[in-house]
Amino acid sequence: DVIRPTFRFLIPVCVVWALLLNSQGVPSTFQGGPTVAVIDQTAELKTQKIPLGPVAPMVAIKQLGSNGGGWYGPNSSSPLENPTPFSNFMEMLAILLIPISVIFMLGFFTRRPKFAAFVFGSMLLMSVISISAAVWSESLSQTASSMSVMEGKEMRLGESSSAIWAAITTQVNNGSVDMMHDSAAPLTGLVALSNMLINAIWGGIGCGLIQFIIYLFLAVFIAGLMTGRTPELFGRKIEAGEIKLLAVVILIQPITILGLTAIALFFP
Incomplete structure (x- = not known):
């Protein structure tokens, strides 16, 4: 029960995800990172070492396994861990992939596909409501001040993508971020807290x-x-x-x- 899913499913899907992320520029190396000159040099700081490593495999495992965290402190808000819109999409998809597949596995093993469809439909409805509320909250706050709403968020990802990630990562108890959640609009923060409290909108694996x-x-x-x-x-x-x-x-x-x-x- 441990060996078969590990070797037949978890390792292969992690390899595929790691290769996809690496194709987008996520580092995957055992070599030490380069040392570069900083832009604003001071007497104390002239160079900086860029930390690299097997980032793509690590991110694939932690996203697919709903483990959260990240190679870098800011997680997927770091451009090295999440460089492109496609990598952002793949990492969000990885959060949902296995928890959703478990629902269909339930229908297969119990031979009740209608029950699996009922569970999937109920969770999907809650997920859509959660994501919609978070995105609406962030877009509403943007109309008041476009600069203040982007505090704690990556310009290259935008407020909507950040809100979607915040909703999904708390629906699955993943814990990874592509924005700072304390910088979210109040309703977005309420959505995130509600998702963690309910713990049944997809939820962690199983x-x-x-x-x-x-x-x-x-x-x-x-x-x-x-x-x-x-x-x-x-x-x-x-x-x-x-x-x-x-x-x-x-x-x-x-x-x-x-x-x-x-x-x-x-x-x-």
Whole structure:
């Protein structure tokens, strides 16, 4: 179960993505980076070493694996990690690729393609609403001041592409960025926080699907109570024991976040 998906799927798709990114100018080398003269030279600083390395393979793995982060501190806002519009598109696509494929894998293994289509449609609707709200928020703030809205964003990518990335990376719990999220418009920040809280708009590989099914169990249980029928899913009854376990799962997140925050604030 570990070896087959690793060698038959993960490594091949990472090789393809690394080659595509490298074709756009993302570095892929084991040699040390060059030393260049800086533009604004001072007595203390005349040269700068450009850090290079196997950036393309690293970015392919971290994007496809929804690991987040990046080779460079600013992640994909760095032109070495994300040099062109096509590389920007490929990196955003990589974030979504495997979480979406897991949904269709679910339909294949359960032999319920309609259920997979239902899950995909629900997540897609939430994704479109999330992305639309983020892009609308950034475009609205641009009308007020085109210069202020670009603070923390790359001019070569623009505010719309930055908003799409911000929505997608938080939908999948990827964590990589092509802009500084604290520079986003307030509604864009709310979208990002909401995506992380819901954790079922695609979500991390597998865990987003699990969270969606947890919500589905709750919805079926509540609908059964409203209609007076015994809640069932796939012919299996959902009873008090299952609902207690679901309640524990849902409460783990706020208890962990708020509980540890309270402990941190309690001690000086």
